[in-house]
Amino acid sequence: MKENQAKIDCAVFRNRQTAIEDITAKINRAEGVEEKAVFAAELQKEVDVLLSCSDYDENSLDCKNCHFIATLRSKAAKLIVKAKKLAE
Numbered sequence: 001m002k003e004n005q006a007k008i009d010c011a012v013f014r015n016r017q018t019a020i021e022d023i024t025a026k027i028n029r030a031e032g033v034e035e036k037a038v039f040a041a042e043l044q045k046e047v048d049v050l051l052s053c054s055d056y057d058e059n060s061l062d063c064k065n066c067h068f069i070a071t072l073r074s075k076a077a078k079l080i081v082k083a084k085k086l087a088e
Contacts, residue, residue, distance in 0.1 A: 012053050013066045020046050033084045040080035047074045
């Protein structure tokens, strides 16, 4: 874990985090919006799992942080997909 990252104590988050980081790296390495959009769709699926977590507790700071991060990633994925549509 990087020093500047907050630790979220959640098995669901930890299990998805590695996949999300890998997909994000693929998006960053991809050339062209079409290739990025393919990976953005994968990213969206992963963050949707976090956003629909059955263990979500609105009183848990870990859950709130997880949802905040997942929401930002979801917005980024949607922007990439939208950019692809605009490029068509």
